Amino acid sequence: MEATTRRRSTDEPARPALEAGTAVAATVRTTLGPNGMDTMVVDRDGSVLVTNTGSSVLERLDVAHPIGRSAVAAAASQDRAASDGSTRTVILLGALLDRARELIEDGAHPRTVVKGYARATERARERLAEYAAPFDDDERERLERIVATTVNGRWDDDAVGHFATAVVSALRRVDFDASRLTLHGYAGEGVAASTLVDGILVDHDASSTSVAPVVGADVPSLAAPRIALVRDAIGLDDTAAGTTVTVDDAHTLERVRDHERDVTAGLVDAVRESGADALFCAKPVDDGVRVALARAGVLVVERTRSDEFAAIERATDADAVPSPRDLDAAALGRAGSIRRREIGDVSTLVVADCPVEAHASLVLRGGTPHVVEETRRIVADGIDVLRQAVRDGRVVPGGGASATALSQTLASEATRVSGREQLVRSAYAEALTTLPRTLAENAGRDPTTAIADLKRRQRADGPDIGIGVDGSLVDARAAEIVEPPTVLRSCLTNAFETAATVLRVDDVLPAATANPSDEGMAPDGPDHGGYPWAIGH
Template sequence: MSPPAHTSDTDRTDPGTDTIAPGVAVAETVRSTLGPNGRDKMIVGRDGTVIVTNTGSSILDRLEVDDPIGRVVVGAAEAQDRRVGDGTTTQVLLVGELLSTARSLFDRGVHPTAVAAGYKRAAGHARERLEEYAVPLDRGDEGPLRRVAMTAVTGRWDEAAARQFAEYTLSALRAVDFDVSRLTLHDAPGGDLFDSSLIDGIAVDMDASSTAVDGIDAGTPRSYTAPAIAAVDAEITPDAADASGTLSLDDPDDLAEMRAYARDSRAALVESVAEAGTDVLFCQKSIDDAVRTALSRRGVLAVERTRQDEFDAIVRATGASRVMDAGALDADALGRGGAVERRSVGRSSLLVVTDCPEETHASLVLRGGTPHVAAETRRIVTDCVDVVRQARRDGAVVPGGGASWLALARDVSARADALDGREQLAAEGFAESLEAVPRVLAENAGLDPIDALAELRSRHHDGDRAVGVDAGGSLRDMRAAGVLEPVTVVDACLANALETTARILRIDEVLPAESAADGASEGHAHGGPTGTGGHGSQTGNHGGHAADHGGGYPWALSH
């Protein structure tokens, strides 16, 4: 066996270089969407579905990313979105900047381990300093929360629309005591933004859910006042046989008797529901067509296949008892509501349960001229709700517009002077990466990013630590402008960006895994007819074990 060819360090790619490019590419994809002046992306699915959005989480969620390093970055953005509901674009941008800076440090001879260590110390200092820039919130003053909401939607609409939707968001959250489990958002094509409405109650989108009210008798009321509401968590159908079998009929009278039995069973079900005093019946599963038609003729609105989360919300809010047999329904199992009515909102059909006595619910119905506009409006307001709720939970906010990021960059840069050796270079690189946020905000606002960043640095040096880039592209005090964001959003961006970057920097090469079909290929045989392979001769149990796994390795590699 000939000795392996020698590979010198100069023959290999610099550590981490091949693993950096995919992460930077993902960051470049969303770079132009950052801030109130960010551009939109048009995403076209394989089925031709078109979505236009500049929401980072929506873009990354729909991208087809094949590279494993790219998927790590996308996964980190998803984690950011799940944790705080905002800041995904900023976090991905920061990861891209940190990776690009790391590449430059590699060229200067800094090892990836030293880069990761320097980044960690710099991020720790930045997170400590972040608290010093926080502005505490007064629970009794909703003004700052309203400004947080407007910051989240500014740039998507004009100022009047942003103010209106900030008010919608606060009103909806206030109605449910900031408990988002009792708040639902719906988008309804048709009309404009100002046609949106906040409903006190549970709105069920008949088009988007599996609920169906087809076949309702024309005489059934479209609305009920103070209705008695039943909740059946099982199919409503005449008695069925417990086991399959063959039915033999000896004469026509038997057929008539069988039909009469089915008719009587349906009549008993209908009578049980009606005699209990039911006005509206929600069934989580299907309802026999004849039973539903008969109930409709008795004035009972029967709604089948109610989505599970909607069904559970209706049970909690109305106080109805969940029953498994409609035939056993009685008055004690019924819940109450202020009203139940069918509404047409634009091109959508809603069934609305209002004034629920047991648990307050609210539904925000957002309008848009087209399905795309309405859906994008809902996505933006969803982010707005998450941000406002997070700010209230934190009890503090920080200046937006990149002001906090530049202030932290200056703090980290000053702290880097106290570090030794190559960690100092990494910490300085971390500080430069933080400046990417105000720089890109200025760039997307149409400013010269170099000139804007130079002026921002000068004003921060003079003590104006809250100066950032506003929606109009002006450099001004963000607190005075009312541009605020939750502390946790910035903190989570720092933590997630550090973790993601450090994980990528620890990877020096991406290797393809051996598939089962290639398990017997030359150089990787673990036993076999000849008992030879790339790892030396192996016979006996080990060779047999490998064969049981299709020739591949029977273990996984990890830290």
């Protein structure tokens, strides 16, 4: 093996590998908490993203080292599991890897570190459950504070309060069923213009086809409409795509036009005979058919967004059919009304008062498309975290309070363990303090002093003391700085599992380019079903 790919001895610290993980953690460290700073991410095409959402930064990072990519994957796993805490997961992972590097340099074997980390993580998860206190989902103020804790630092206090109120109102209106809540974003106004709409909001943008300004210029408001849903495209010909018609003379052209008029009339008659007042199609609708249906008094909306289409189908009790020819009265749904609503320069329709289940739509505004997209993502995180809190039925103190309490407990318990495992558990406990330390540092406090004061206060007043919004020490539970225990529990698990994976790697080697003709074959061996050839050790 060449010198550039020599194998490292098992007692040689894996500095480059571990430092790749800690480098990713350093990238998002300053974004943590309500006082986190923004990060500017520039794509290769020159587009710019400015955000203090760690998961948004990590998604767009161009990370070359495989260990660094493992850290990014840990954040993505946390985002899927809890919709919050991805930044904390990566910061904790970086701290665990940094402490592991010190332990390995002092002679500890990586497997000993992994074993000690595993036991410490298990114990931390057990103790975390003891810090959780029940709450009633009828406590509106507490629900709003849970959302505010999730989105704090993304906007000013007024905007945070506005969105917390909107999220709680929306979820309570749909009994915390996110499938009955849709999010819509529109640029052109500030975030304060965001609002909650009763019903299912459907875009009816006049730019979808060239005929839309004619048909959609005066969309009616319908009372007690009967609603038809069509899944497939509505056109003039049911023949296979790509069919061509050759016209040799005026007589043939007139026959083609007569055929098109007959098909259009047949489609219009099928819709009218069913009794439908409005037709929502998931695919495009032929321009001529749209015009004819509009003249017949039928409201037509094409290219309906898939989630909106499904919501209308459930809420109105309509049966979606492949073609207008399959419509009948039994397939139609009902709603209290369909009304037009202008949002900026976009025309929308609101399907309201549906008989089967209530729906709501959050209309999110922002000055630019980038702000709208970030707002949508942040609000979606708040919705998911609040729903998780309601499912858990319990909350734990935030502001680094729980992490600090776990750190102190694990540090105390480590003294009762002998050998190198005591050092490993102590290192794990110290790594946990990185979370409140970062919160204090981002708030402008001296982190060393802040952590010393925090530990002292917790020993005197209990585990609810944490870092407040301004960096001072507060009773986090009394200040309603709380979150569902699932967030921190998932953070502990993802950070440990990724650290364990990294620590078990003793070398990173470049792979040769595979020969397509040898796919699925091991060197000098039989076919193993296409699995990569590997040697376990």
